[in-house]
Amino acid sequence: MTATRRVAGKLGGLLLTLFLASLLVFFSRFLVPGDPIRFLLRGRKPTAEAVAEVTAQYGLDLSPGEQYLRWILGVLQGDFGRSLQYRQDVTAVIGDRLPVTLMLVAMAGAIIVVVGLLLGAVAALNRGRAADRAILIGLTVLGAIPSFVGAIVLIAIFSVQLGWFPSFGSGDGFFDMVRHLTLPSIALAIVFIVLVAKVTRSAMVDQSSREHVEVSTSRGVGRWAVVRRHILRNALGPILTVGGVLVAGLIVASSIVEAAFGLSGIGSLLVQSVDRLDFPVVQAIVLLVVGVFVVMNAIVDVLEPWIDPRSAAGTGAR
């Protein structure tokens, strides 16, 4: 199989997955009890004409099939419809909140990669020693902290007590935003650090016991060179796989952290929109997350053979 055909095949699968996901995302709303118009009116007493008029404005009088067609054709042109709660285009509603979530996920991702890799690598290289044990115990403790608890503790210490960081909001401008998002990104990163560190450690431990590593070591190749050239590089495969899942996971997990820090990102918007039966927004966000997930996995698939040629040759790296 040539690389081009491989990529083309991946792309086809990706589009099919996205199409199926769009069906699922759209039609699942008909399984949810409750009439969006009833919710939109929030206990008000409009005339019957007004109800009919508003229903028509949002296209809710069409059959489900027609509604899907209208929606998906819009989506293909970048139009996700109109938000019921904000009476505004969904793209505008999401566009306003996307930068916060992207920045949050990027900062959390950076923390996760740096801290997770470092802890995992240090543990693996000191396997069985005190440092390894300390890191493992520390990870177990960290892993047991849900992100909302982490958020509460961080706010209590660093914003309310010490006043070093703001307790809510996402700030204006790049540096202000970084300051505002420091605590939230740490809260978001905690659970994922544990995951990355554990995967890193076990992958590296696995690689260290491989024959070629022992051979290299016995030949007198320097320890750092062995770690870099053999252990770390070969361990990257599984770490990367986890990384792909991680990004989509971060977007979803961000809802809790965003709520706790009063950030207006995609996550908190999703939670609100589900609660308010604002289907156009829910559908757009879910499709977005599914899209990110599928694309990240495809990227990992494409990158893997480049990092580890053995997987492309079909010999199986793991």
Next chain:
Amino acid sequence: MNRTFLRGSVAATAGILSIAALVACSSAASNGAGSDESVEWEITATTAAPSGDIDSFTFASYAEPYSLDYAYAFDYPDNSVLANVCESLLRLNPDYSLSPGLAESFAHPDPMTWVYTIREGVTFHDGSPLTAADAVASMNRHLDPEVGSFWYSVYQNVASIVQTGDREVTVTMTGPDAQFNLGMGGSAGVIESAATLAEKGADYGNSTGGVNCTGPFALDRWESGESITLTRNDDYWDEDLKARSGEVEFVFINDATARVNALKSGSVDGSWMLPMEAVPTLQAAGKGDVLFGLNTAVGSVVVSDLEGPLGDVRVRKALLLAMDRDGILQAALRGIGERTDVMTTESVWQEASDSARTAAFDDVADYEQNLEEAKKLIAEAGAEGAELTYVTAPISNDFSVISQATAAAAKSIGLNVTVETVTPSAYSTLFSDPSAREGVDLFYTSWYLSSPDALEMYSVLRTGDFSNYGNWSDPEFDALVNEAATIDDPVARGALTAKAQQIANEQLPWLPLFEAPISLYLGERITGVQPSVAFLYYPWAATIGAR
């Protein structure tokens, strides 16, 4: 007519609330304040006058406004912002009295006609002058089905709204309706520039379209999901209400704990409607003041099925008699409020006579807890072992306390109550969708009035009304309320309303629990506000300046 059902509600979700509950517990514990300890409170009518003007201040809102379009501004987050930007024909003051607003006067030549004289010398924020045509265009939107106005009920008896003079607007009714004019102090009476309405179309009032009104502040920017910033209107017509602050920023903090943290850390200067469980920690932080003001809301348990066991008035009375409402108030709201047996507060009896007030508040049955009496009534009704369903949602602390307390009270007199918990949005459909109320006997509401007239409360309990959730029907009550609705004289109307209140107190279509004041936090930088639920319609932010 106007109501709120979810106090501080819609923003809250199950996930977020669990965080709030957790923090509330831990912070209460660390302060050594037990959760049952009550808070000292008193009503504050006004705070000290500002020592001077201030550049800007920040207020926290528990949710982002859905819209600043006055036709859809129907909830705390929308109205508390809009009240400072847009103005109505009449002005609802902090003491809940009405005075002239954008209409410098009004006339009522016959029971079917209201004539408003539009004030001269008022300009919109874009500089264009206010005209009678603007008033006609703004008011007619409530009648347009395409708009689907939330304030339609105020206009339900309107036949036409036309310009009848240079500065004159005439509203013709299909029948006598004394309530229409009283509604003109709220969002139903807001006047917007006709040109702006035409220009913005469907985007009018949302975060991109914005609004162009006449208030002491103008909408400067709306950062969707984050904040709304208002700037002072230097050309404001009313010298007495010129804004003391150059800017005011509303930040949306959905999470109750995050909001309280922002107040404690001083990064936000104030907030209306505090989570009551946080009041002790805010007071302990000592950086600002927790204040309580005039309210019109009464917390009641709605009886939503009169076909079932609660159809017998003896069972309804027994259930109310079985409740420890002082204890409920203590646990739900830290004791901030008062037990009540009627569905209105004295604040909405503005122009009623003393005798009407006596009839409405003193000559009524007192349902102080009495288990013996309650059990006797249940036995008489033969209702032992009856099954009831109570629906609640994780909205705030008081919702869960009241659901559990109601179930416990019912159990103590031999009724079985099943408490069902639904999502906040499913809960809100109880108020709009009759099918959602099927099989539901009871649910809680905190109901406030938007006009200074108690009749607003009782008009929703007439036979067949949209918000008469249990389909309660009493011909004598209907006749009283229908007659009162046509009476312009507030004293005569008040006398009839008092009789309606007595019937409701006797018949208990809803079970009144308590009335609680509106809460407000003012940080150490600002002062000058009059704490009152009128903050939904009165330009309260204009009076705030430097402490």
